[in-house]
Amino acid sequence: MSASATAGNLPVPKAKVGSMEKQRRMALWASYIALTFFVIIFLIPPFYMIITSLKTSAEISAQAGNPWIVQNPTFDNYWELMTNAAFQRYFINSVWVTAVTVTLSMTIAILAAFSLSRMGFKGSQVLSTGVFLTYLVPPSLLFIPLFQILGWLGLINSTWALVLLFPTLAVPFCTWIMIGYFSSIPKELDEAALIDGASYPQILIQIFIPVALPGIIAATIFAFTVAWGAFLYPLAYLYSADQATLTVGIVRELIKGDVFAWGMIMAACAMAAAPPIIIYTFLMDYYIAGLTAGATKG
Amino acid sequence: MANVSIRKVVKAYEGDVQAVKGIDLEIIDHEFVVLVGPSGCGKSTTLRMIAGLEEITAGEIWIGGDVVNDVPPRDRDIAMVFQNYALYPHMSVFDNMAFGLKLRKFPKEEIKRRVDEAATMLDIQMLLDRKPKALSGGQRQRVAMGRAVVRNPKVFLFDEPLSNLDAKLRVQMRTEIKKLHQLVPTTTVYVTHDQIEAMTLADRVVVMNHGVIEQVGAPQELYHHPATRFVAGFIGSPAMNFLPCQVIDDGGLKVQLADGTKMAIPAARVDRYGPYKGKKMTLGIRPEHMTETHDSEKPGVQIMNAKVDVVEPMGMETLVHHFVDGVAVCSRIDPNVQTGPGEILPLAIDMNNMHLIEDATNRVV
Amino acid sequence: MKQLARRRSLAALALCSPLILLIVCLKIYPTFYAVFLSMLDRKMNNFVGFDNFAFMISRPSFQLVIFQSVLFAVTAVILKAFLGFVLAHLMHNIRGRNERVWRGLLLVPWVIPLSLSTLTWWWLFDPSYSAFNWTLNMLGFEDIAFLGTVWNARLSVIAVNVWFGAPFFMIMYLAALKSVPEQLYEAASIDGATAVQRLFFITIPMMRNIILITVLYSLIVTFADFDIVRILTNGGPQDGTHLFATYAFVVGIQSGNIPRGATVSLFMFPILATLAFFVLRDVMKRNKEMA
Numbered sequence: 001m002s003a004s005a006t007a008g009n010l011p012v013p014k015a016k017v018g019s020m021e022k023q024r025r026m027a028l029w030a031s032y033i034a035l036t037f038f039v040i041i042f043l044i045p046p047f048y049m050i051i052t053s054l055k056t057s058a059e060i061s062a063q064a065g066n067p068w069i070v071q072n073p074t075f076d077n078y079w080e081l082m083t084n085a086a087f088q089r090y091f092i093n094s095v096w097v098t099a100v101t102v103t104l105s106m107t108i109a110i111l112a113a114f115s116l117s118r119m120g121f122k123g124s125q126v127l128s129t130g131v132f133l134t135y136l137v138p139p140s141l142l143f144i145p146l147f148q149i150l151g152w153l154g155l156i157n158s159t160w161a162l163v164l165l166f167p168t169l170a171v172p173f174c175t176w177i178m179i180g181y182f183s184s185i186p187k188e189l190d191e192a193a194l195i196d197g198a199s200y201p202q203i204l205i206q207i208f209i210p211v212a213l214p215g216i217i218a219a220t221i222f223a224f225t226v227a228w229g230a231f232l233y234p235l236a237y238l239y240s241a242d243q244a245t246l247t248v249g250i251v252r253e254l255i256k257g258d259v260f261a262w263g264m265i266m267a268a269c270a271m272a273a274a275p276p277i278i279i280y281t282f283l284m285d286y287y288i289a290g291l292t293a294g295a296t297k298g
Numbered sequence: 299m300a301n302v303s304i305r306k307v308v309k310a311y312e313g314d315v316q317a318v319k320g321i322d323l324e325i326i327d328h329e330f331v332v333l334v335g336p337s338g339c340g341k342s343t344t345l346r347m348i349a350g351l352e353e354i355t356a357g358e359i360w361i362g363g364d365v366v367n368d369v370p371p372r373d374r375d376i377a378m379v380f381q382n383y384a385l386y387p388h389m390s391v392f393d394n395m396a397f398g399l400k401l402r403k404f405p406k407e408e409i410k411r412r413v414d415e416a417a418t419m420l421d422i423q424m425l426l427d428r429k430p431k432a433l434s435g436g437q438r439q440r441v442a443m444g445r446a447v448v449r450n451p452k453v454f455l456f457d458e459p460l461s462n463l464d465a466k467l468r469v470q471m472r473t474e475i476k477k478l479h480q481l482v483p484t485t486t487v488y489v490t491h492d493q494i495e496a497m498t499l500a501d502r503v504v505v506m507n508h509g510v511i512e513q514v515g516a517p518q519e520l521y522h523h524p525a526t527r528f529v530a531g532f533i534g535s536p537a538m539n540f541l542p543c544q545v546i547d548d549g550g551l552k553v554q555l556a557d558g559t560k561m562a563i564p565a566a567r568v569d570r571y572g573p574y575k576g577k578k579m580t581l582g583i584r585p586e587h588m589t590e591t592h593d594s595e596k597p598g599v600q601i602m603n604a605k606v607d608v609v610e611p612m613g614m615e616t617l618v619h620h621f622v623d624g625v626a627v628c629s630r631i632d633p634n635v636q637t638g639p640g641e642i643l644p645l646a647i648d649m650n651n652m653h654l655i656e657d658a659t660n661r662v663v
Numbered sequence: 664m665k666q667l668a669r670r671r672s673l674a675a676l677a678l679c680s681p682l683i684l685l686i687v688c689l690k691i692y693p694t695f696y697a698v699f700l701s702m703l704d705r706k707m708n709n710f711v712g713f714d715n716f717a718f719m720i721s722r723p724s725f726q727l728v729i730f731q732s733v734l735f736a737v738t739a740v741i742l743k744a745f746l747g748f749v750l751a752h753l754m755h756n757i758r759g760r761n762e763r764v765w766r767g768l769l770l771v772p773w774v775i776p777l778s779l780s781t782l783t784w785w786w787l788f789d790p791s792y793s794a795f796n797w798t799l800n801m802l803g804f805e806d807i808a809f810l811g812t813v814w815n816a817r818l819s820v821i822a823v824n825v826w827f828g829a830p831f832f833m834i835m836y837l838a839a840l841k842s843v844p845e846q847l848y849e850a851a852s853i854d855g856a857t858a859v860q861r862l863f864f865i866t867i868p869m870m871r872n873i874i875l876i877t878v879l880y881s882l883i884v885t886f887a888d889f890d891i892v893r894i895l896t897n898g899g900p901q902d903g904t905h906l907f908a909t910y911a912f913v914v915g916i917q918s919g920n921i922p923r924g925a926t927v928s929l930f931m932f933p934i935l936a937t938l939a940f941f942v943l944r945d946v947m948k949r950n951k952e953m954a
Binding site for chain 3 (some may be wrong): 027028031032034035038039041042043044045046048049052060063067070090107108109111112114115116118119121122124127129130131132133136137138139140141142143144145146147149150151164165167168171172175194200225228229231232235236246247248250251262265266269272273276277280284285288291292
């Protein structure tokens with residue numbers, strides 16, 4: 001088929017200068033409008049959380065006017081919570097349980113990932129797969145037998161139970177992330193270090209950990225998120241108020257009978273949600289990279 | 299500084315795959331030895347066994363008078379330059395070079411002195427504060443070499459160090475490595491698949507194939523006196539032409555090609571080739587010994603008419619591809635000779651530089 | 664050298680031992696212990712075999728739990744996947760332009776601890792103080808009892824789960840979209856593909872793996888969900904919104920019937936195992952391709 005034979009039959013499209021550009025701009029604007037819509041929907045609960053937290057109980061129960069706005073904004077709810085011994089207790093419990101969980105989980109995960117990705121032993125392949133499988137076992141499948149086991153250990157109604165159990169939620173995925181990051185470090189790098197005279201511990205501490213820092217940040221954020229937001233285990237195993245973490249303390253202890261102090265509850269939610277939000281604001285990119293690294297490889 | 303000696307070394311992987319099949323090699327102090335061969339020939343495995351990165355299945359490796367089979371890499375006093383440089387990405391150039399010294403607990407001033415000295419030698423003083431990410435390929439290569447030099451080890455090991463560079467830089471760095479060795483004459487084992495790199499750098503070249511050493515020798519020796527068909531074909535570019543032939547005697551010793559063409563064997567070689575009369579042989583002729591005819595007066599030169607297939611002008615020479623007896627053959631001719639596809643070109647074959655390979659053993663006789 | 668290698672693999676095993684200990688003691692052992700518990704009678708003195716399973720499955724209230732769990736997980740995951748896909752495309756359209764800010768805003772639901780945001784939803788759904796109902800009234804509509812009837816409550820629970828989980832799908836799909844080489848689209852455009860054709864012949868096939876694994880993973884997590892139902896409805900009204908996890912909690916922890924509680928949560932096992940099998944197959948396949 002020659003070009004000259006067909007050129008006459010085809011309608012020659014008029015060259016629309018900038019039509020492509022225009023089309024793209026339209027798509028862009030449509031995207032912005034749709035995204036704005038979704039962002040508004042997505043932010044209704046947090047927005048309403050903040051609004052309510054700034055209201056007095058009187059304003060809430062009066063039900064006068066628009067509930068989406070505050071008539072007399074006040075920080076009283078926040079001040080009251082900060083000076084409330086029980087709430088301080090929940091906060092402290094959450095902080096120490098989370099801190100220990102994160103430290104423990106990351107130590108276990110980094111050691112195991114280094115071993116699995118670099119040293120290797122008989123059955124290390126099976127173990128890597130097994131680690132991934134246990135990640136898929138949800139806490140709601142195991143909380144009843146664990147209740148019995150904690151009973152034997154005398155850890156019911158003790159925050160130590162959480163320190164023991166939260167790593168089971170965090171470690172498998174943290175190990176999985178770290179294996180991925182460690183495996184992406186070229187083999188020559190540890191060989192160079194071996195020849196330079198480094199021992200395995202030195203390779204881990206001086207080469208692997210600094211090089212895989214983005215992965216470590218991602219895994220740490222994951223462990224933090226799991227420990228800070230966990231609800232089922234503390235609800236099931238901690239029955240007294242002084243042992244409660246923030247999630248359970250707010251949901252179970254602040255809601256007393258029918259006297260809903262919603263302003264204060266929402267203030268408590270906002271304060272409890274603040275640490276993860278702050279962390280994500282600064283480190284979101286690392287976390288997303290860690291989360292999606294495995295997914296986009298294939 | 300030290301000798302390296304490799305004695306009956308075997309490397310076998312699971313499933314009895316032998317990557318290295320019992321090789322012997324003596325490398326003397328200050329020598330620059332290049333292991334060369336196609337991929338999978340066992341050259342890298344041999345290097346990694348010297349480095350201690352691979353277990354030795356059987357045999358012994360000696361460095362400077364000690365058997366090092368069971369010595370971990372860090373205690374072998376060697377330094378290695380990797381193909382992808384393997385620079386520590388989170389450390390500055392200075393720290394990269396100093397790492398090995400720091401681990402060996404050298405005093406700070408000594409580390410600084412050595413790094414500065416090496417940096418000056420390699421012309422990277424102004425890069426010492428940079429991270430590897432901010433360096434070009436050639437600069438990274440220098441830093442990798444600097445990291446090896448500061449350690450002042452007994453042996454330098456290079457594993458295809460120039461393969462990741464572009465062609466121009468490769469030539470430049472090749473010269474740098476040679477200069478470095480002239481400056482710091484440490485015993486060096488260098489692995490490459492590029493025979494030009496091997497020829498230009500080495501005091502001695504070790505040609506490996508299928509896990510065995512085919513030949514060890516100075517570059518010129520390998521070129522002019524290859525021991526095996528593999529070496530004859532591997533060294534030299536474009537490669538040597540191989541033509542099936544027979545040695546006959548019809549009043550004078552000659553080689554006869556399959557199509558009946560006869561070429562007289564120079565008098566000097568009659569004794570050498572006489573015993574192979576009647577055997578299946580291969581005639582080996584380098585392209586530069588099949589050339590235009592202006593010096594055909596020399597004794598031992600045969601004339602042959604070639605029908606030109608493809609002409610490749612290279613500037614300082616022209617490559618002509620044609621067929622002899624159905625076998626593709628390449629000749630190297632003066633670029634001033636005018637010829638083109640389909641034309642008949644008379645070629646002078648310099649039989650004084652012929653090689654004769656016995657097909658049964660693949661050895662050059 | 665042989666000895667050296669053996670010492671090395673011993674050291675490697677030692678580094679893994681905390682992980683192995685953790686998994687064996689607190690994941691594998693409890694799983695088998697759950698099976699054992701589920702075969703005991705109420706007082707945990709006698710072995711009753713599969714009686715608890717037979718009893719549970721014969722009870723209409725538990726059949727409702729199975730129905731609701733499947734309805735909840737399947738509906739929520741489909742909606743999350745769809746919404747995530749749309750959001751990822753919108754985000755991909757505006758790439759480069761304040762992308763971090765938009766992504767950050769869309770991720771807020773996923774960042775707030777679920778129990779706390781569910782509490783806020785509960786407050787938004789409150790029968791007498793609902794801000795939603797106030798808005799509906801303003802627009803001239805009747806009140807909706809969001810948590811008052813079984814079907815309303817079911818939809819509300821699903822809505823909260825979708826709100827919470829859609830951002831995760833968005834991130835995964837956005838990463839997948841970004842990994843599709845731009846040249847493929849350019850080549851397709853030159854070949855004459857329309858936007859819709861590009862979506863069906865390039866985007867979706869290229870994202871197929873991620874879509875699949877994200878959906879499978881999310882199905883597992885959603886099936887096992889506890890927080891939303893526990894806080895929003897606690898299973899009500901008329902036990903119409905109970906999931907396996909919340910029902911097991913009521914039976915096992917609150918009523919103290921440990922064997923029956925273990926039985927309820929074990930019903931999740933075959934479903935989760937099937938899903939996990941497919942996830943694992945995909946992961947293994949990918950590992951092989953990468954090697």
